[in-house]
Amino acid sequence: MRRPLHPRLxxxxAVLLPGAGQVLNRMPTRALIMVFFMLLLGFLTLQLAAPERSFVGRHAGGIFVYAIAVLDAYTVARYRWECFRQRSQAKGV
Known part of the structure; x- marks a missing residue:
């Protein structure tokens, strides 16, 4: 098994580019799904929100999915990192 990328990377x-964290975790289909729903819900809330709402209020659906995508990418990377670390420690014993 090859060494996974560091979770902070x-x-x-994931914070800089939507879906990039999932791609680095070797999950490109999940990245496409996240970006699709991010755009879909962002557009939906843009259409349904009142015009006097702030930028965040008008795009809340997309921002919500973006936050979930960031957390998902980090959680998967952290899980893989810890599994790799524990396996390498067990082999070294």
């Missing part, structure tokens, strides 16, 4: 990529 995945977190930084």
């Amino acid at each position: 995945v977190l930084a990529a």
